[in-house]
Every structure is written in structure tokens, then in C-alpha cells.
Amino acid sequence: MNFLSGEYECKLDPKGRLVLPAKIKANLPVASGNNVVLTRGFEPCLVLYPQLEWKTIYDKVASLNEFNEEYRNFQRNFFRGNTEIELDSTGRFVLPRTMVRYAEIDKEVIIVGLGNRVEIWNPDKYEDYLIKDHQNFSQLAQKFLGDGPVTENNI
Structure with missing residues (x-):
């Protein structure tokens, strides 16, 4: 399994193209080739998803019942503006203007590998969404990855 990870500072060129960092590009699944899909994030x-991901x-979103208004609304918003992209040999691609406006991207971006996907952020916006309190981060790690709080009963 390929694993997309790391945090990278990158710049758009004057034509609005972005080059994926070499470590990200190298870890794209071979079966996806140079094909990726760019979509709006919830934040x-x-x-950016490899084609297979x-x-x-x-398939999950498309299989929702189209006769249910809530599902239709979710599908409409989820699939809105998704763009299939073929990376060039250097891992470069053009960011569509509508996507650039949505993410408020200017010239600099932060690219973050998150296992099966990559997020592309305006650096200032990215900072707004990071956990700044170390204790809070530790508690979340324990909640999601640990066995719960340590008590006299489980020592």
C-alpha cells in the first residue's frame, strides 16, 4: 500500500501550475498512473486523490439513493467541480481557477499527505485548522488511538 505523507511548502508558477513534491508523486499508486482527482475539501x-482512491x-457517494432529497443535496455538493487531472512527467498540473478561489490560494501553498489523499492549503488558512494546544492533541491521540484513559482498574 502506498502511503502519502509529509508536509511541503510549494509555490504556484505564473501560469497557476503546481508541482507535486517528489516524495508525494513517488508514492502515488502505480495502478493510478499519473491520474488524480482534485476536489474541494470540507474545510x-x-x-487530491489518486484515481483508485x-x-x-x-462509488460510495454515487450509490446513495437519488430519490432522497438529503442524499441528492450531498451528492450535488460533493461532486461539484471535481476535476480529473493527468500529471505531467514532473508531477505538474494546473489548479483550476474556481478551485484556487475556493481555497483562497495565491502563490504559496502547503501540501499535506494524509495517507490516502493530499490536501492543498493556503498557508494562513492551514494554520487556522491545526491543533495548537499540545494537551488537546495528546487527548485526541489517546481517544482515537489509545485504549482510553489510564485508571486504577486498567493499570
């Missing part, structure tokens, strides 16, 4: 960022998510 004000862009999300996107297919899994696409």
Missing part, C-alpha cells in the same frame, strides 16, 4: 482546502469514494 477551505483542495483535496477516488473510485472507492465515488
